[in-house]
Amino acid sequence: MNLNPNIIIPTFEQGAQLYVRIALLIMMGLYLLFTFMLSTKIRSLNKTVFLPAESGEMVIRIFALLYLLVVLSLFIATLVIV
Amino acid sequence: MPDLFSDTQPATPTQQVQNAAPVAPQINLQRLGLFTTFCKNPRGISFAEQYDNETIILFLRRDFITNVPWIVATIALGYIPYLIRFIFTSTNFSLFTLPDMLSVPLISFYYIIVLGFAFSNLVSWYYNIGLVTDKRGVDIDFNDLSTIDVATASLPDIKDVEYTQAGFFQSLFDYGDVNVRIVASGEVFSFSKVPRPTDVAGVISQLIGDQLS
Numbered sequence: 001m002n003l004n005p006n007i008i009i010p011t012f013e014q015g016a017q018l019y020v021r022i023a024l025l026i027m028m029g030l031y032l033l034f035t036f037m038l039s040t041k042i043r044s045l046n047k048t049v050f051l052p053a054e055s056g057e058m059v060i061r062i063f064a065l066l067y068l069l070v071v072l073s074l075f076i077a078t079l080v081i082v
Numbered sequence: 083m084p085d086l087f088s089d090t091q092p093a094t095p096t097q098q099v100q101n102a103a104p105v106a107p108q109i110n111l112q113r114l115g116l117f118t119t120f121c122k123n124p125r126g127i128s129f130a131e132q133y134d135n136e137t138i139i140l141f142l143r144r145d146f147i148t149n150v151p152w153i154v155a156t157i158a159l160g161y162i163p164y165l166i167r168f169i170f171t172s173t174n175f176s177l178f179t180l181p182d183m184l185s186v187p188l189i190s191f192y193y194i195i196v197l198g199f200a201f202s203n204l205v206s207w208y209y210n211i212g213l214v215t216d217k218r219g220v221d222i223d224f225n226d227l228s229t230i231d232v233a234t235a236s237l238p239d240i241k242d243v244e245y246t247q248a249g250f251f252q253s254l255f256d257y258g259d260v261n262v263r264i265v266a267s268g269e270v271f272s273f274s275k276v277p278r279p280t281d282v283a284g285v286i287s288q289l290i291g292d293q294l295s
């Protein structure tokens with residue numbers, strides 16, 4: 001029972017949406033760290049073994065960078081939109 | 083009538099040159115592609131701490147067929163949101179609704195994770211490399227996306243080489259583990275799930291033989 005009319009008690013749906021938002025942002029933040037770690041590892045592996053460009057080494061590096069940028073963009077977009 | 087099977091033919095100029103002086107064998111360098119798993123005398127590859135006069139003889143990766151489980155898993159994960167949506171709509175079940183503002187980033191994030199799963203598996207396969215040079219064996223392992231393990235064993239330290247092909251799929255697709263036992267420590271240095279293990283073991287055995295002779 002809502003005794004104070006100034007306090008708005010969220011509905012179950014509103015509460016669930018709030019939890020989804022918080023969980024989504026935390027997971028995206030953690031995933032961004034993981035993606036950064038992955039691209040750093042790829043860079044360090046390329047200093048351990050030097051593969052020729054024709055073997056697709058450049059494709060992997062570019063994809064890792066693009067992937068990091070996509071995850072970063074999605075994190076920022078979610079932070080702004082949600 | 084011409085004599086077809088006579089062995090007393092005069093030597094051609096090329097044969098005379100070959101008889102005159104032994105020619106060093108020409109090494110045919112092979113091109114390395116994105117999906118190459120076995121390459122003898124690879125072209126354009128080197129590694130950190132490689133000696134100046136060290137030549138890479140064999141380049142190995144896990145057989146490509148070992149990637150099938152994660153490829154299938156990625157495809158299956160791609161269909162899961164459709165499956166969940168189908169189940170929910172067909173049973174008219176709804177716990178709570180998400181606004182488009184929230185569901186679009188959620189779905190995008192899910193597919194980014196699926197893409198990341200596939201990419202991390204590809205990277206893990208791509209950088210798990212085995213190299214056999216004329217001086218040593220080098221095994222570069224990239225495990226769990228966090229550990230880089232580089233192991234080397236010089237050829238004089240190698241005691242014996244053995245390979246195992248266990249199971250139906252390994253026999254069917256001709257891949258297996260090549261284990262190299264090291265003299266001093268007795269440790270086993272392994273190239274796991276590499277294609278054509280017979281050839282790999284043969285090349286290493288030949289190199290050990292060349293070192294001994």
